[in-house]
Amino acid sequence: MRIVAEHLSYIYNAKSPFAVKALDDVSLTVEEGEFFGLIGHTGSGESTFVQHLNGLLRLPSSLKRRKKKDGATLTVGEFDLTSKKTNFRALRRKVGMVFQYPEDQLFAETVLDEVAYGYKNFAEKRPDREETERAVREAVEAVGLDYESVKDMSPFDLSGGQKRRVAIAGVIVTKPEILVLDEPAAGLDPLGKREVMELLHRLKESWCKTVVVVSHDMDEIAENCTRVAVFSEGRVEYVLPPAELFKHTEELLRLGLDIPLTAKLVLALKERGVEIDCDYTAEDFVSKVLARGGRSC
Amino acid sequence: MLKDVSFGQYYPVKSFVHNLDPRLKILFLIGYIVAIFLAREFLALGACALVLIVAVLCARIPLGKVLRAVKGILFLVIFTAVVNLFFHSGDKVYWGGEPVLWQWKIFRITQEGIIFSAFLVLRLCLLVIGSSLLTYTTTPVALTDGIESLLSPLKLIRFPVHALALIMSIALRFIPILLDETERIMNAQKARGACIDSGNLFRRMKAIVSVLIPLLLSAIRRADELGEAMDARCYSGGNARTKYKKLRLTWRDPIAFSVLAALIAGVAVMFVFPVFPI
Numbered sequence: 422m423r424i425v426a427e428h429l430s431y432i433y434n435a436k437s438p439f440a441v442k443a444l445d446d447v448s449l450t451v452e453e454g455e456f457f458g459l460i461g462h463t464g465s466g467e468s469t470f471v472q473h474l475n476g477l478l479r480l481p482s483s484l485k486r487r488k489k490k491d492g493a494t495l496t497v498g499e500f501d502l503t504s505k506k507t508n509f510r511a512l513r514r515k516v517g518m519v520f521q522y523p524e525d526q527l528f529a530e531t532v533l534d535e536v537a538y539g540y541k542n543f544a545e546k547r548p549d550r551e552e553t554e555r556a557v558r559e560a561v562e563a564v565g566l567d568y569e570s571v572k573d574m575s576p577f578d579l580s581g582g583q584k585r586r587v588a589i590a591g592v593i594v595t596k597p598e599i600l601v602l603d604e605p606a607a608g609l610d611p612l613g614k615r616e617v618m619e620l621l622h623r624l625k626e627s628w629c630k631t632v633v634v635v636s637h638d639m640d641e642i643a644e645n646c647t648r649v650a651v652f653s654e655g656r657v658e659y660v661l662p663p664a665e666l667f668k669h670t671e672e673l674l675r676l677g678l679d680i681p682l683t684a685k686l687v688l689a690l691k692e693r694g695v696e697i698d699c700d701y702t703a704e705d706f707v708s709k710v711l712a713r714g715g716r717s718c
Numbered sequence: 719m720l721k722d723v724s725f726g727q728y729y730p731v732k733s734f735v736h737n738l739d740p741r742l743k744i745l746f747l748i749g750y751i752v753a754i755f756l757a758r759e760f761l762a763l764g765a766c767a768l769v770l771i772v773a774v775l776c777a778r779i780p781l782g783k784v785l786r787a788v789k790g791i792l793f794l795v796i797f798t799a800v801v802n803l804f805f806h807s808g809d810k811v812y813w814g815g816e817p818v819l820w821q822w823k824i825f826r827i828t829q830e831g832i833i834f835s836a837f838l839v840l841r842l843c844l845l846v847i848g849s850s851l852l853t854y855t856t857t858p859v860a861l862t863d864g865i866e867s868l869l870s871p872l873k874l875i876r877f878p879v880h881a882l883a884l885i886m887s888i889a890l891r892f893i894p895i896l897l898d899e900t901e902r903i904m905n906a907q908k909a910r911g912a913c914i915d916s917g918n919l920f921r922r923m924k925a926i927v928s929v930l931i932p933l934l935l936s937a938i939r940r941a942d943e944l945g946e947a948m949d950a951r952c953y954s955g956g957n958a959r960t961k962y963k964k965l966r967l968t969w970r971d972p973i974a975f976s977v978l979a980a981l982i983a984g985v986a987v988m989f990v991f992p993v994f995p996i
Contacts, residue, residue: 477905510911518909526906528931538928542911591910
């Protein structure tokens with residue numbers, strides 16, 4: 422499923438003294454099969470944008486839009502999100518959404534019930550117990566937990582990282598085609614972060630065709646994403662593959678963003694007169710440096 | 719949709735009414751309510767309405783916001799109007815003694831009934847708009863400061879006034895936070911297919927549970943964290959605590975006071991010597 426957004430704008434608390442323009446004429450296309458990153462200073466509109474993808478925030482209906490004349494459109498696969506007739510339940514089944522701190526949404530008595538919640542909600546007819554358990558087992562194992570040992574535990578007795586995995590399992594249990602995550606690694610320790618990012622990679626390979634991730638961790642973005650959109654004050658500044666993007670070091674810093682460690686090293690080497698041209702993944706950086714070293718030393 | 723809760727929300731503009739002393743504003747509201755209940759005729763109620771209109775204009779609050787306060791109790795207003803329209807039979811005139819305009823079984827409409835229900839509706843609207851004006855123009859913090867100051871005589875009988883005010887201000891402060899939190903959790907559960915605003919009653923109830931439990935948990939966690947943070951700063955209640963913002967009367971307060979005093983006096987006079995009694 423392809424995501425095509427054109428001229429998207431969104432204002433929170435419109436027509437009140439608290440009005441905040443969160444999205445300002447955003448046009449963006451995400452192809453099927455991408456690992457798409459969204460980065461931006463906090464409050465730049467990335468979260469608002471992803472909430473449009475499964476219809477939690479809606480575009481104005483076509484009548485109102487004709488009055489505004491901004492021509493906003495958003496299609497996700499075959500779903501036209503500007504139409505009132507869109508089946509949002511079917512859409513949400515196809516577009517899984519993991520919010521920031523997803524462990525805050527846990528509520529069921531056991532991990533099994535928790536993960537089964539989304540599955541039962543989206544099922545066409547009431548699924549029988551075996552079917553549900555099979556789907557839950559698959560999802561729980563996909564996020565790297567041992568099904569037998571956690572299925573009867575209370576989700577509140579798990580560790581922070583495990584809770585987050587259960588929450589992610591509760592979203593992917595319906596096998597969405599697009600998985601959207603809003604800062605999936607926020608608030609975890611370094612090990613937990615790495616595990617979550619590895620998990621996303623595994624899911625992308627075997628589970629969901631497309632992954633869209635909002636992140637502040639530039640190292641993760643550089644390692645994982647095929648393309649990155651940079652948001653600033655509700656606008657999209659760039660859409661580039663990481664290898665191109667992190668050449669714009671100055672602009673990124675000006676926008677209040679960080680750059681990955683590899684980009685910092687490339688900068689430091691440049692100051693000492695060593696030019697390295699890499700795609701900013703650790704692997705490529707090391708091999709380029711070694712290749713350089715082999716010649717000059 | 720939760721953002722539509724407007725009653726009790728502060729409307730941030732600078733105005734004459736916003737700058738009044740919160741203590742006086744609370745007393746004014748009480749005085750105003752007394753005046754409304756003393757009013758027995760349209761002339762007196764009209765005077766109350768006039769004062770309210772002037773106050774709303776001075777507060778620079780858009781008309782839509784003001785009317786939304788009435789929208790909240792629209793059902794009550796309509797109910798009051800309808801009941802009084804059909805069943806009011808007049809104080810002075812006995813059954814059958816007054817001209818009946820329309821009658822069907824026990825439902826009867828009299829001229830007096832129409833006047834009386836219009837009077838009640840007007841009174842209700844004035845009450846609600848007046849009360850909402852207080853919360854529109856006063857921040858929750860100022861409001862609790864005002865209440866604390868007004869209740870301070872109760873300290874003599876060892877009533878924990880400060881604790882009460884603190885509880886109130888924390889509760890008020892947490893309302894928007896919890897509203898945001900609710901919306902966040904609702905969105906998360908909607909993304910998992912919860913039928914929160916569609917589907918049959920049973921499914922909705924189940925969906926509400928999936929919102930309430932995380933909400934309750936987060937509220938308890940927040941309360942815990944707040945308690946620890948206060949403890950870490952050695953917070954110890956009202957004893958000898960000074961205030962950063964002291965409440966002081968300004969030139970505006972005597973003006974507002976005299977307007978309101980004139981209103982109450984006028985209405986009281988009309989209460990004793992009615993001009994156009996209903």
